[in-house]
Amino acid sequence: MKLKIKITDKLCLKSDIDHTEFYISTQGQTLKEVMPQITDFLLGTNDENLDQNRLLDSFLFILNGTKVIGKGEYSTLRLNEGDTIIIAPLVAGG
Amino acid sequence: MPKQTRLILKIDLTNRAFEFQELPEDISFFFVGGRGLGAYYAIKEIPPHLDPLSPENLLVFLPGILAGTPAPGFSKWMVVAKSPLTGTYARSVCGGRLGAAMRFIGLDGVVIRGKATTPLYVVLKNREVLFLEAEDLWGLDTFETQERLKKRHGSKISVATIGPAGEKGVLFSAIIHERRAAARLGVGAVMGAKNLKALVIDPKEGTPPPIHNKEAFSKLVHEHSKAIKDHPRRIRLQQLGTTFMTMQMHELGIFPVKNFQKGCLSGVDKIGADAFNKLKVKDYGCYGCTTRCGNVFRAQGSPYGGTESEGPEYETIFSFGGEIYNNNPNLIIFADYLCDKLGLDTISTGVTIGFVMELYEKGIVTKTELDGLEARWGDPEFVVKMIYKIAFREGVGELFSKGTKKASELIGRGSEYYAMQVKGLELPGYEPRAAKAHGLGYAVSNIGASHMYGYVRQEISGLKEPREVDRLANEGKGDIVAWNQIKKAIEEVGILCNFADTNIDQRLIADLYLEATGIPEYSDQNFLWDVGHRIVCTERLFNIREGFSKDEDILPKRFLTEPLKNAGPSSGSYYKSFQKLLQEYYQAMGFDEEGRPKSDLLTRLSLGSILGSEINRLLHISG
Numbered sequence: 283m284k285l286k287i288k289i290t291d292k293l294c295l296k297s298d299i300d301h302t303e304f305y306i307s308t309q310g311q312t313l314k315e316v317m318p319q320i321t322d323f324l325l326g327t328n329d330e331n332l333d334q335n336r337l338l339d340s341f342l343f344i345l346n347g348t349k350v351i352g353k354g355e356y357s358t359l360r361l362n363e364g365d366t367i368i369i370a371p372l373v374a375g376g
Numbered sequence: 377m378p379k380q381t382r383l384i385l386k387i388d389l390t391n392r393a394f395e396f397q398e399l400p401e402d403i404s405f406f407f408v409g410g411r412g413l414g415a416y417y418a419i420k421e422i423p424p425h426l427d428p429l430s431p432e433n434l435l436v437f438l439p440g441i442l443a444g445t446p447a448p449g450f451s452k453w454m455v456v457a458k459s460p461l462t463g464t465y466a467r468s469v470c471g472g473r474l475g476a477a478m479r480f481i482g483l484d485g486v487v488i489r490g491k492a493t494t495p496l497y498v499v500l501k502n503r504e505v506l507f508l509e510a511e512d513l514w515g516l517d518t519f520e521t522q523e524r525l526k527k528r529h530g531s532k533i534s535v536a537t538i539g540p541a542g543e544k545g546v547l548f549s550a551i552i553h554e555r556r557a558a559a560r561l562g563v564g565a566v567m568g569a570k571n572l573k574a575l576v577i578d579p580k581e582g583t584p585p586p587i588h589n590k591e592a593f594s595k596l597v598h599e600h601s602k603a604i605k606d607h608p609r610r611i612r613l614q615q616l617g618t619t620f621m622t623m624q625m626h627e628l629g630i631f632p633v634k635n636f637q638k639g640c641l642s643g644v645d646k647i648g649a650d651a652f653n654k655l656k657v658k659d660y661g662c663y664g665c666t667t668r669c670g671n672v673f674r675a676q677g678s679p680y681g682g683t684e685s686e687g688p689e690y691e692t693i694f695s696f697g698g699e700i701y702n703n704n705p706n707l708i709i710f711a712d713y714l715c716d717k718l719g720l721d722t723i724s725t726g727v728t729i730g731f732v733m734e735l736y737e738k739g740i741v742t743k744t745e746l747d748g749l750e751a752r753w754g755d756p757e758f759v760v761k762m763i764y765k766i767a768f769r770e771g772v773g774e775l776f777s778k779g780t781k782k783a784s785e786l787i788g789r790g791s792e793y794y795a796m797q798v799k800g801l802e803l804p805g806y807e808p809r810a811a812k813a814h815g816l817g818y819a820v821s822n823i824g825a826s827h828m829y830g831y832v833r834q835e836i837s838g839l840k841e842p843r844e845v846d847r848l849a850n851e852g853k854g855d856i857v858a859w860n861q862i863k864k865a866i867e868e869v870g871i872l873c874n875f876a877d878t879n880i881d882q883r884l885i886a887d888l889y890l891e892a893t894g895i896p897e898y899s900d901q902n903f904l905w906d907v908g909h910r911i912v913c914t915e916r917l918f919n920i921r922e923g924f925s926k927d928e929d930i931l932p933k934r935f936l937t938e939p940l941k942n943a944g945p946s947s948g949s950y951y952k953s954f955q956k957l958l959q960e961y962y963q964a965m966g967f968d969e970e971g972r973p974k975s976d977l978l979t980r981l982s983l984g985s986i987l988g989s990e991i992n993r994l995l996h997i998s999g
Binding site for chain 2: 288290291292293302336339340341342344346347348349351352368370372373
């Protein structure tokens with residue numbers, strides 16, 4: 283079962299990856315549960331600048347382009363096959 | 377009622393006269409400062425049904441009550457007038473140092489009326505007011521004007537100036553300060569119509585504004601500054617301003633493309649944050665701001681190579697990017713630079729050019745009517761030539777210098793459908809069909825389609841205060857729009873910047889207002905909520921007096937009838953029941969079904985007694 287991850291700007295992540303889309307597997311887990319896979323993919327190595335908590339605190343996680351996953355939902359909202367998570371910087375201004 | 381002193385300078389350009397006035401205590405108490413005073417002066421001192429370019433229009437420069445203090449992000453300033461673009465109330469906000477400079481010389485507002493017989497500029501230095509000839513400055517761009525004035529009066533001065541666009545009366549011309557703009561609603565044209573080239577504030581011999589309880593105030597500021605030092609939002613904004621928003625909005629289908637025809641721009645990543653980061657030269661901050669979201673970018677390659685511009689911000693990336701179907705960041709930087717230099721609003725300029733491009737695409741206007749130019753989507757030559765033509769009102773630029781609403785009324789032939797405006801103000805970079813509370817906010821805003829009249833952050837950033845919002849839903853938006861408008865009005869008493877508000881909540885604002893002024897009521901959030909509500913209502917009363925009604929609280933037809941195309945998760949969305957949303961908003965604000973404040977609301981907000989019984993009679997307020 284695949285979950286699509288899209289990053290809006292690589293710069294935000296200080297990551298060296300050369301693409302902005304990738305897939306991870308999910309068995310109906312929560313965002314918090316799949317975070318290790320996401321950080322592994324983004325970093326490849328242990329980067330202290332991008333641990334899981336920092337990522338969760340610093341970015342918006344948007345489910346299927348319509349719903350911003352709230353902090354209270356990180357451990358409750360189930361992610362399913364075919365879902366897309368957009369990782370965007372927490373900026374929203376005007 | 378506690379005593380507080382607010383000093384207003386009133387200038388009469390016709391007679392080159394001035395007077396310092398203490399603001400009446402009740403006005404100061406109920407409207408507090410900043411935008412509150414702007415709303416008050418607009419309705420009390422701008423004569424009804426006035427031609428906005430006539431001498432009797434006011435041009436009010438206002439700092440907030442915290443400007444010049446160490447509170448970070450509170451030193452913005454604004455201009456209030458009757459707008460020549462919309463005929464509505466106008467408030468246009470700008471950053472930089474001018475707000476702090478005004479407070480350093482002890483002023484809470486400068487109210488300018490009249491018209492000079494020849495071009496002049498005004499210098500304010502403590503209690504001195506100098507009216508100086510500006511014949512040699514007239515015709516200069518905004519950058520050169522500021523340079524010359526700094527050579528003449530010293531580098532510490534703050535200058536607000538118009539460029540050729542304001543002098544020529546372009547209806548969406550801006551007032552420029554440093555590289556920042558009080559851009560919206562044509563306040564530059566109001567200044568130009570007064571033959572006023574620049575307002576210069578010299579704070580050199582001034583003193584910091586008084587703070588009632590310095591110790592408590594400093595503690596609040598210190599704790600706040602410490603909390604946001606490493607906050608990711610602040611860091612990102614310092615890194616690259618709002619360029620980060622482009623890709624996010626595009627992914628959500630909110631980034632408008634081809635004059636709001638669709639939501640997909642091919643190669644959009646070329647104008648995303650990663651791309652702009654490669655062009656960044658340095659960052660910049662307004663007075664006392666720890667966020668420092670201003671960024672200077674340098675264009676590369678022919679023909680724009682070397683041009684530097686502070687910004688572009690997200691809105692300009694939209695207006696000279698998606699709106700005109702362009703993914704070249706160098707053109708965006710150059711267009712931003714030209715608009716600042718000539719004194720134009722980048723949103724209205726870009727959207728007007730996008731409007732022309734769609735009219736050309738649809739065959740509504742021809743090459744011959746466009747001075748032999750082909751208005752092809754994304755064509756840099758057309759864009760640059762149109763900016764100059766509009767700024768100088770040359771050739772076809774004369775028609776489009778009036779903005780999309782007035783231009784479409786003159787063109788006819790169904791062109792009105794393609795004018796992306798509300799009440800005459802061009803739309804900013806949020807596709808209404810993909811963020812429906814944003815769109816409702818544009819429709820009911822008292823200054824036309826502004827995203828900054830009550831930015832609905834809940835729709836796109838997951839903010840859950842006061843509640844979560846489904847951006848695509850066709851109902852349940854009215855209360856959230858009202859909430860954001862009132863909240864924004866409270867912040868603009870300050871005047872708090874939207875980008876520097878990280879971790880600033882209503883409690884902190886109330887505490888800062890209290891400790892700065894010593895007015896106990898300001899610590900009461902309910903009192904402040906009434907202040908915000910009062911400001912929005914006063915602005916609405918101004919518009920009602922000018923003949924605006926529910927009929928003008930409407931979005932362009934495209935959003936009500938045409939499903940959004942190519943916009944990812946937002947595709948197919950449109951407003952299915954706009955009138956219902958409108959009634960939701962009216963109800964939340966305490967307005968009647970026609971969008972007029974009810975008499976019990978006016979009583980609760982003390983507006984009847986403040987503004988006088990004449991207002992009630994004039995407006996036929998319903999019960």
